Amino acid sequence: MEQTVGSPSKKRRTRTKVDRIGGLPDSLLLHILSFLPAKEAVATSLISRRWRPLWLSLPSLDLNLEGFQSLPFFHRFVDKMLKLVDLKSVKKFVLEIHSSNFKPRDCFRPLKISKWINAMISNKVEHLELQLILFYGEFELPPSVFITNNIRVLKLSGVTVGTLSHVHLPLLEVLHLRSVRFPEFQSLKMLLSASASLKELVLKFWFSVHDYNPLNIGRLDHLVSADVPQSLFPSAAFSNVTFLRLDQHYCTQGIWPLSDDIPMFYNCTHLECVAGEWTRMVNCLRNFPILEKLVISESFKQPASSTSPPEPVLDVPPCVSLHLKEFTLHYLQDPGSHFELLKFITENARFLRSATIRRAGASEDGLRMLQKLAANLRRYESCKPMKQPPLVFMSS
Template identity: 30%
Template structure:
């Protein structure tokens, strides 16, 4: 940015301003303009004669109605810009985004633009196409959009797909479908089968059930695919990343208002045997949110490195065991609010030793399995009502945890590498147990406690991390109670290298906040460089 400021040169009494930006080549200027929205890029044509036509050669066209004050100005702008299409030689990226809520739907205009772009996809050698709308569900895409030899990335949102006669996307590697309505599931199968090089597939707010008016029945995507003559082995053989998010956006689209009740539950059946087969050797990233899965007895995902599951329903806890044991290279694991049906009264399944030996990051909330072995490669853990023992987490450098494991000092192992620890709540934990925990974290630099309801720490033996290493201390939901104040005072007086002590309160009364702050400010702070931050956090 500093290089673009004009330099001042003096020649006698004359001052000459040299514009470094204008000295750049046209290709380099176009590259800079490509990072701007098309509206802003075109605005640069007013700078000088040289800039008048630079935007025409941009490899990216990005139209977004959110930056316009009125619908009429947006429509006029896009119409004028598209008139320059014959002057374009190659468009790498074309994006068209419309809210439809702010201006009201104009499907006739939008459809004409989409058709014009689609008709020129191959001619302009478009690499990436993104059509994202909201509340414009009446926009239908012709089948020609799915026949483009150059397209590598396709993102669609809130559109309908007509019956497909053919699909040919030989170069497509990334496919994102959000709230996309296929009139027939057969068309979805055709689409996936027509992408031989597909590496990333993302489905959001996707209708995995559909209503057949002829038979008056409701069918799942799995039902159609299993009964289809096109087996899954014939497509998606190159898939590396697969994501399903049924909780994103406005929810599932419905094919019949008459059967609206059938679609109210967002947890729909996801086909495991066809789309997301559990024996994909190529998949490296798998993310599922708000779905119900079926897991076979044998799962083999030898390349999987990232597994994120949220609000996923398993048929039984054995499926959880099979999944975690079938990912030998797993490095990033996130399991949040998942559930499974019990088998023979068992609520917990022990994971086979060595199954998660490569795990680096773990975010696990309420999950029915246990793990006893020490995870030597684990550096980041965020666990709530966790299946891991503290011993298995003892190698981490960052830890966010509840207080179940701190019920006894005997349960706390040494955390030799831990530098950052967050504790959600300390109910019923004695001050002695908390100090014992800190003694077992000699390198701890940051300590955050969301809520402290326990007895204040006592004793003359100050933990090494508090006196020598602790740099930040954060205490949340502060109410000014005696035990909370004593904990804050203890940290301020004993932490010699402390830089920040942050206290957050939910109190809205200014008088209460002033009393709390005045009392905290009266404490002696042993660190000369420490700052006391007192923030009022409103209740949600």
């Protein structure tokens, strides 16, 4: 007896016609589209009638020059999109223009870019990310960027911040400034001083401490993570953080960046910095009582020769003996000068789980130093209680 209605082949054909993704609610589909570049998000309108209107309500616009044949074509695409999309639904706006294939002066349209930014700000965008590397700081941000009640995340790269007369960013929590020009450094001070809710700060740009005194921005009480040039601010500004990276690469002076009167960093568990005289650095670790991860970089700029003896180690900081779990040393060019530091850490960090040495060179002296250190670590391991996991030692 034939039973064609319930045959397996017909059931399979029926299942293939069901659009399970298209059956999802609009909110979930829009969330999925928010992870796509704007050009690809628009292309999904060709899938079916169900997808056709979705891109008009995107919560995130990621506009990237990559994939476009020319800057003028990219400009026309952005103009058209911002006219059609419901800008009130856009919470995140990303604009990336950093391709070496184009000549910026041929198609540089600062007024057009400012118009796009102002449109997003007037429609209460919360996340604003501008990467305009192609223009090498020629584009100056409109003042409206710094006077808004809605921005929570502000990430800028390759732009110029002009003279600021007023800053109002009450909800700003994340601020990243990379390759940003400040013709007047007081504008940076004003920006940070007015960001009372700031939790994450990244500053990566060149400056000279001979031209600028450390900027007194007060204490950023809500700051959790700071990645900043080492001599730009008093260390008290960041004393509440759990993560602190002090970068010498963007600064013109300094070896160990913290002064003798540094505050207590009661919450800091991760510290990365440049160290010259290791004994002074170790003594300063008393102000980091719960430090668990320490990353030390050898200075690019060696200190001037001094006839004064090195500062003696007063005692073993509590963070080293009780909390330190990971230790890393970068840019090892003079193995002998840092062996005592490595020896001090491995002998006194009772709960150390990993020690990593990354060398700039592979000299015979360096190899001998590592062999000696490895032998020292083996002796250290043999004295540990059996219940503790073995120390992982890596070199590269």
